[in-house]
Amino acid sequence: MPTNEDIIAKLTRQNDELENYFRNTIIPQLFIDGDLRLRKFTPPAMKQFNLSAADLNQPIRDIHDNFRFPSFIENVEKVIADNEILEKEIQTSDKRWYQMNIIPYVQKKGNVANGVIVTFVEITYRIKDLKEQEKLIADHETLLDTLSHDIRNPLSNMILAIEQFKSINPSDQVEFDSLLTIVERSLNNMQKLIQDLTEVREADHKYKSHVELLDLENILEDVRLTLSDDISASGTILKWELQVTELSFSRRKLRSIIFNLVNNAIKYRSPERTPEIFVSSFSKENQVIISIKDNGLGIDTAKQTAVFSKYYRIDNAIEGSGIGLYLVKQLVKSAGGVVELQSLLNEGTEIRIIFNSNK
Numbered sequence: 001m002p003t004n005e006d007i008i009a010k011l012t013r014q015n016d017e018l019e020n021y022f023r024n025t026i027i028p029q030l031f032i033d034g035d036l037r038l039r040k041f042t043p044p045a046m047k048q049f050n051l052s053a054a055d056l057n058q059p060i061r062d063i064h065d066n067f068r069f070p071s072f073i074e075n076v077e078k079v080i081a082d083n084e085i086l087e088k089e090i091q092t093s094d095k096r097w098y099q100m101n102i103i104p105y106v107q108k109k110g111n112v113a114n115g116v117i118v119t120f121v122e123i124t125y126r127i128k129d130l131k132e133q134e135k136l137i138a139d140h141e142t143l144l145d146t147l148s149h150d151i152r153n154p155l156s157n158m159i160l161a162i163e164q165f166k167s168i169n170p171s172d173q174v175e176f177d178s179l180l181t182i183v184e185r186s187l188n189n190m191q192k193l194i195q196d197l198t199e200v201r202e203a204d205h206k207y208k209s210h211v212e213l214l215d216l217e218n219i220l221e222d223v224r225l226t227l228s229d230d231i232s233a234s235g236t237i238l239k240w241e242l243q244v245t246e247l248s249f250s251r252r253k254l255r256s257i258i259f260n261l262v263n264n265a266i267k268y269r270s271p272e273r274t275p276e277i278f279v280s281s282f283s284k285e286n287q288v289i290i291s292i293k294d295n296g297l298g299i300d301t302a303k304q305t306a307v308f309s310k311y312y313r314i315d316n317a318i319e320g321s322g323i324g325l326y327l328v329k330q331l332v333k334s335a336g337g338v339v340e341l342q343s344l345l346n347e348g349t350e351i352r353i354i355f356n357s358n359k
Helices: 004-024 043-048 060-067 072-082 124-165 173-203 216-226 228-234 251-267 324-334
Strands: 029-033 038-041 086-091 097-107 112-122 211-215 237-242 246-250 276-284 287-294 338-344 348-356
Touching (some): 211 216, 211 251, 216 228, 216 251, 228 251, 246 251, 251 276, 251 287, 324 338
Parallel strands (some): 237 276
Antiparallel strands (some): 029 112, 086 097, 097 112, 338 348
């Protein structure tokens, strides 16, 4: 029969083994008893959660702020009550992410939980990587949507010109030259879009766009030339007045934003008046604002949020895929900006693109 000395020696040995385990583990761990007192913790937990020897045997309610996670105590209580492991990803108040596992400390006699062991594995970098991957995927999808949308306009013009080629008199050199100019311009525009995509892929296979200091007037002139046939056919008057002329941004993205907004303004013009589009830029309270204002059909108040949804088309839409405003919002959002819309039915629409001045 073991003597008291044998029992004490065995308990001492087991305690030493437990102490060695806690001292040498690289993972932050806590042992909380059934009375919700902190009984032990590993050195990494001491460092990670600013614990000290004075915190031992203290109620965790008195030191729960150290763990910077608001429902920590409730989670511990639930595991003790349910006698089931709890695993969850948490974000602490200092913006760090952890995989937290709360394991019930079960007494063999009665099979009840008389405390918990809590482990924390930091996954902050993994979460950041996942978010970056999600952003890259979203940028990729937006890029493909943008290209497919932007290429539709020159392609439509070229198809229309080819159809008209079939019906013109072979001796009408003026008409022939005019249609040939449309085809050549459309081909050049499509070639430029493809070139932009090639340059982006070569520069960065993750579809990140190169930011550079841009001349906003040059971007507007590029858009005007691209849409010159539509502007001419519709009789649209396009004007601009720029207080802010330079902006640090991706050329491809800014061109796509301006192109889509001006193209939409032409598309949804009112048949009752000469179409007018006015583009302006100015700074206000550390922000740069680009405004595109038209006197077109306008948008009903009840639909002004829905128009930014993917593939949404307003009732009076005659053409288009319904993706233009969606692309604008995604491109602006990815750059940390916001889009504001003001519109009155049958009077016109103003869309404002707002960036922080350091964008």
